[in-house]
Amino acid sequence: MLLTRRIDFSASHRVWRPDWDEERNRQVFGPGSAGAGHGHNYVLEVTLRGPVDEDTGMLIDLKQLKEVMESEIGGRFDHRNLNQDTPYFRDRVATAENFAGVIFDLLDAALPGGLLHRVRLSPTPDLSVEVVR
């Protein structure tokens, strides 16, 4: 059984490498590398996979899942600057791919063992990244 819950949040970031000059950053990362940074309304879909508890008919208590997603993701990233306000992108570029990996690891550590199956992170309606266990 799969169960998916969605959360949205807004954050800013800059997709760049500080050890590259502006021109090289622009060539590789495009306009998202520009100095001032930019932001997105992110949508995150979190999918759990596991058996249904026969007593409750539930895969997980939705309230528990909601609390984990709000504290681990909303609490850390909503209305923050990913590069400056969080520790996760000091030594990795703040791409959607790396961000999805960070989110997967945070949720995996906070949820009951092995239940997390997939995260899908969409910075825009035209771009999404999925990390699947």
Place this chain on the structure above:
Amino acid sequence: MITLTRRYRFSAAHVLARRDWSSERNYAIYGKCANSNGHGHNYSVEVTVRGELNPETGRLVTLQRLDALVKARVLDRLDGRWLERELPEFEREVPTAENIARFVWRALKGEISPATLHRVRLVETENNGVEYGEEDGEQG
């Protein structure tokens, strides 16, 4: 596994009909899509790639490169066209959503190295879309 999906759009016209079939037979199989005066759709196509993250860039593929490739090999060929009249690929192959998805697959497979093409999702209307890719046994 990590995958990245990017959505693009194009508009095109088509008639769903086989030239070697009678009009009655085409209407029986394709319904109103067989109208020989044609009709069109605002298509969207979602391209999914998989692979390893480049450790330097933290990307599966740079969006610059993926966008340029899809534009040159797919959008510039399909957007604003009448598919079976203007593209040799659809002279024999009826431009159904399924066949357009396979056209996109063939146009992009092997082109995104070192990443791998994983899936193409072609959406014809809000109500119908098709997916084609590695899960069908294809090599991306």
